[in-house]
Amino acid sequence: MKVFLFDLMHYKGDLDRFAVDGVLPHRLGRRHFDAQAAIETYAQHLDAWEEMERVGFDGIGVNEHHATPFGLMNSPNLLAAAAAMRTKRMKILIYGNLLPLHEPLRLAEELAMLDCLTGGRLIAGVARGAQREYRAHNVAMGESRARFDECVDIMRRAWTEEVFSYQGQFHSYEDVSIWPRPVQDPHPPLWVPVTGSKDSIEWAARNDIAITPGVSAAGTAREDIIRYYAQCQAEEGRKVTPGHLNFMVDCYVADSKAQAIKEYGPHYMYCFNTLIKYDHPTQDFNQKGYYSQTAHEHMRSGAKGTLADISMFNSRMTEEGLKAQAEHMAWGTPDEVVERIITEADQAGAETVLLMCNRGAMPQEMFLNQIRRLGAEVLPRLQAHKVTRVPFAEGVGAGV
Amino acid sequence: MKVFLFDLMHYKGDLDRFAVDGVLPHRLGRRHFDAQAAIETYAQHLDAWEEMERVGFDGIGVNEHHATPFGLMNSPNLLAAAAAMRTKRMKILIYGNLLPLHEPLRLAEELAMLDCLTGGRLIAGVARGAQREYRAHNVAMGESRARFDECVDIMRRAWTEEVFSYQGQFHSYEDVSIWPRPVQDPHPPLWVPVTGSKDSIEWAARNDIAITPGVSAAGTAREDIIRYYAQCQAEEGRKVTPGHLNFMVDCYVADSKAQAIKEYGPHYMYCFNTLIKYDHPTQDFNQKGYYSQTAHEHMRSGAKGTLADISMFNSRMTEEGLKAQAEHMAWGTPDEVVERIITEADQAGAETVLLMCNRGAMPQEMFLNQIRRLGAEVLPRLQAHKVTRVPFAEGVGAGV
Numbered sequence: 162m163k164v165f166l167f168d169l170m171h172y173k174g175d176l177d178r179f180a181v182d183g184v185l186p187h188r189l190g191r192r193h194f195d196a197q198a199a200i201e202t203y204a205q206h207l208d209a210w211e212e213m214e215r216v217g218f219d220g221i222g223v224n225e226h227h228a229t230p231f232g233l234m235n236s237p238n239l240l241a242a243a244a245a246m247r248t249k250r251m252k253i254l255i256y257g258n259l260l261p262l263h264e265p266l267r268l269a270e271e272l273a274m275l276d277c278l279t280g281g282r283l284i285a286g287v288a289r290g291a292q293r294e295y296r297a298h299n300v301a302m303g304e305s306r307a308r309f310d311e312c313v314d315i316m317r318r319a320w321t322e323e324v325f326s327y328q329g330q331f332h333s334y335e336d337v338s339i340w341p342r343p344v345q346d347p348h349p350p351l352w353v354p355v356t357g358s359k360d361s362i363e364w365a366a367r368n369d370i371a372i373t374p375g376v377s378a379a380g381t382a383r384e385d386i387i388r389y390y391a392q393c394q395a396e397e398g399r400k401v402t403p404g405h406l407n408f409m410v411d412c413y414v415a416d417s418k419a420q421a422i423k424e425y426g427p428h429y430m431y432c433f434n435t436l437i438k439y440d441h442p443t444q445d446f447n448q449k450g451y452y453s454q455t456a457h458e459h460m461r462s463g464a465k466g467t468l469a470d471i472s473m474f475n476s477r478m479t480e481e482g483l484k485a486q487a488e489h490m491a492w493g494t495p496d497e498v499v500e501r502i503i504t505e506a507d508q509a510g511a512e513t514v515l516l517m518c519n520r521g522a523m524p525q526e527m528f529l530n531q532i533r534r535l536g537a538e539v540l541p542r543l544q545a546h547k548v549t550r551v552p553f554a555e556g557v558g559a560g561v
Numbered sequence: 562m563k564v565f566l567f568d569l570m571h572y573k574g575d576l577d578r579f580a581v582d583g584v585l586p587h588r589l590g591r592r593h594f595d596a597q598a599a600i601e602t603y604a605q606h607l608d609a610w611e612e613m614e615r616v617g618f619d620g621i622g623v624n625e626h627h628a629t630p631f632g633l634m635n636s637p638n639l640l641a642a643a644a645a646m647r648t649k650r651m652k653i654l655i656y657g658n659l660l661p662l663h664e665p666l667r668l669a670e671e672l673a674m675l676d677c678l679t680g681g682r683l684i685a686g687v688a689r690g691a692q693r694e695y696r697a698h699n700v701a702m703g704e705s706r707a708r709f710d711e712c713v714d715i716m717r718r719a720w721t722e723e724v725f726s727y728q729g730q731f732h733s734y735e736d737v738s739i740w741p742r743p744v745q746d747p748h749p750p751l752w753v754p755v756t757g758s759k760d761s762i763e764w765a766a767r768n769d770i771a772i773t774p775g776v777s778a779a780g781t782a783r784e785d786i787i788r789y790y791a792q793c794q795a796e797e798g799r800k801v802t803p804g805h806l807n808f809m810v811d812c813y814v815a816d817s818k819a820q821a822i823k824e825y826g827p828h829y830m831y832c833f834n835t836l837i838k839y840d841h842p843t844q845d846f847n848q849k850g851y852y853s854q855t856a857h858e859h860m861r862s863g864a865k866g867t868l869a870d871i872s873m874f875n876s877r878m879t880e881e882g883l884k885a886q887a888e889h890m891a892w893g894t895p896d897e898v899v900e901r902i903i904t905e906a907d908q909a910g911a912e913t914v915l916l917m918c919n920r921g922a923m924p925q926e927m928f929l930n931q932i933r934r935l936g937a938e939v940l941p942r943l944q945a946h947k948v949t950r951v952p953f954a955e956g957v958g959a960g961v
Contacts, residue, residue: 172740172741188723188724188736188738189738189740190722190723190724190738191721191722191723191738191742192723194740194741194742196677196681196741196742196743196744199677199741199742199744200677200680200681200744202677203674203677203678204680207646227670227739228737228738228739228740229740230740233674233677233740233741234674235667235670235671235673235674235739235740235741236638236667236670236671236674238636238639239638239639239642239671239674239675239678240642242639242640242642242643243642243643243645243646243678245643246607246643246646246647247646262667263667264664264698266697266698267635267636267662267698270627270635270636271635271636271639273635274603274633274634274635274636274639275639277596277599277600277602277603277633278603278639278643280600280604281596281600296735296736297666297734297737297739298664298666298667298734299732299733299734299735321591322590322591323588323590323591323592324588324590332699333699334697334698334699335696335699336588336696337628337697338588338589338590338591338628339627339628339635339697340572340589340594340628340629340630340633340635341572341594341596341599341633341635342591342594342596342599343596344596344599344600
């Protein structure tokens with residue numbers, strides 16, 4: 162297996178002191194911002210990525226968020242450029258640029274530059290983004306799908322054609338040859354997270370793009386997504402392999418489950434009760450045309466358990482609830498962490514795992530300690546494990 | 562004085578082999594692109610910037626170009642992020658982001674991130690850009706000024722207001738608080754190159770923004786620009802100081818003028834005869850509404866000697882012409898280089914010089930050698946020199 166760390170890069174400053182009845186103000190403004198905390202956030206995370214490479218991680222994942230201390234990577238591409246300087250071997254996964262919010266030609270140029278700056282180590286994840294980002298950048302959520310599709314078309318043509326012209330719904334270009342071009346041929350791999358929408362699965366399958374199926378292993382969503390993806394891939398004459406799949410998992414290594422909960426619990430709760438809640442969606446995505454009418458019809462649970470299910474943003478995590486939840490998580494001894502991850506990888510048939518181990522703006526020493534323990538006690542066993550089959554894809558399309 | 566190096570970051574690959582009768586194809590496409598050359602271009606320049614800091618430079622300047630091997634910095638912000646990792650002390654001057662081609666909120670976010678990533682070392686230069694960039698990104702040149710103004714307004718409000726809303730001609734935003742904010746208070750310094758346009762001078766003076774007056778010391782353009790800038794600053798009740806002014810100068814250190822010409826000449830000519838000529842403007846800027854009707858009326862020479870004067874793109878540099886030109890340039894012994902730069906700095910009254918010493922994709926050893934010689938033989942004397950007055954600004958506004 163390949164092991165990446167997915168870094169959320171929360172702002173380091175303490176925000177709970179601004180909360181009223183446990184809720185942050187509608188907007189955190191300039192007066193709430195501590196520049197020193199932001200400087201430290203970036204510096205410490207970049208130090209940590211350097212350490213990740215030393216201890217053997219296969220890749221670092223970054224993402225795009227706007228106008229929130231939940232994540233300081235408004236431009237994940239800037240962090241990828243910085244990471245390119247701090248690492249020599251690891252893959253750099255941008256997961257992902259929120260395509261509907263980008264000018265496609267500029268994004269194609271940036272990703273081409275990053276592929277050169279990393280010497281071909283870029284994985285160019287693409288995503289649609291959440292309500293907050295659309296609101297900040299004033300893009301209609303109902304245009305999300307059309308903008309996404311157009312952006313990918315333009316990027317691929319800018320990367321691969323000698324000279325391209327394009328007449329789109331949102332963007333048009335004439336007689337353009339970008340310079341530089343990507344290093345990887347024909348272009349950096351695209352990955353896409355599939356949090357539930359049928360249209361995303363069909364698009365990924367049609368374009369043979371690797372997916373992250375579902376936000377967790379809970380329920381039947383992941384299975385339904387993989388089955389439908391395999392079916393769509395079969396229609397294109399392709400089989401889904403472990404290389405097509407990756408998954409995210411929360412983990413924390415400690416000497417025992419109890420110690421993990423004691424150490425990591427407060428940070429994990431800060432992530433869910435404070436950071437995620439800031440400027441959280443108050444209206445259902447479905448109201449805005451973000452999801453199509455049929456987006457969830459391939460799933461037995463419908464939208465439940467997907468990102469369209471906003472109930473997850475409206476509940477408050479308690480210590481008791483966390484303890485119960487942690488029983489089933491990859492928190493605890495290295496043995497437990499390894500076994501849970503391998504079980505989940507084998508179930509999904511996924512070759513790559515994206516670990517999340519630093520929720521809640523933990524102190525740097527704690528983050529570095531996790532990276533070192535993961536490197537010494539978890540990575541070698543995961544990297545030695547080989548995922549050979551995709552169980553949910555077996556039999557699919559056999560009759561086609 | 563403060564000494565920056567302004568890096569053009571030409572693509573390293575040899576392009577002359579694609580030339581027909583000394584002219585490159587209308588478009589260099591994918592088949593002309595050598596990924597290894599691009600990888601080396603970035604890697605070597607970043608190595609050189611690290612060396613610059615070691616030998617004592619005050620800053621590194623980068624710029625934005627699109628769709629041309631003349632400069633690989635489609636996003637100068639990505640290079641600034643990389644430079645932030647490779648340096649600890651030097652200022653990082655982006656000179657500049659081409660505002661009319663950017664989505665203003667995203668640019669404000671990126672520059673805020675860069676100010677954090679550099680620990681407050683960012684100078685956020687702003688510019689309008691050349692015809693090629695507008696064509697590639699399909700932005701009307703006639704909208705250049707309005708888009709520029711709107712972009713600056715939006716960035717400043719995003720940086721400084723608690724929460725901002727904006728209804729513009731091109732971009733609108735509602736109830737946005739970006740996160741992170743800049744480190745520098747109220748925001749990173751803005752610099753603007755003034756290549757001749759009256760409107761740019763008025764805008765810079767109104768906003769007390771430092772300028773680079775004119776593309777060279779030749780003729781009367783620089784004097785006219787500084788006088789008019791001083792007059793406009795006086796109307797705001799301010800005096801122009803050496804801190805308001807900087808200038809670019811081509812230099813090359815060698816043991817003699819003849820040696821400089823022999824070593825640097827071929828590269829300098831490659832820059833002007835091949836790189837600058839690629840996809841060069843074929844129509845006058847003035848035809849497209851880029852300059853206002855009155856843009857040059859403050860200058861005795863009119864548009865001549867400014868970037869609006871396209872005759873400079875249509876002539877071919879010869880060895881003989883270069884030799885004659887080099888007589889008056891800061892090429893030669895350290896003494897000559899120092900003396901010419903100090904003379905020009907004192908004439909302009911400019912505190913900062915932006916050196917250009919690596920035109921024409923010279924070999925890395927030659928570039929590093931220049932950096933080291935400049936560091937050892939030129940920088941200490943320039944940095945010891947103090948520019949105390951702005952001669953062209955004296956007396957201006959005294960009667961107001």
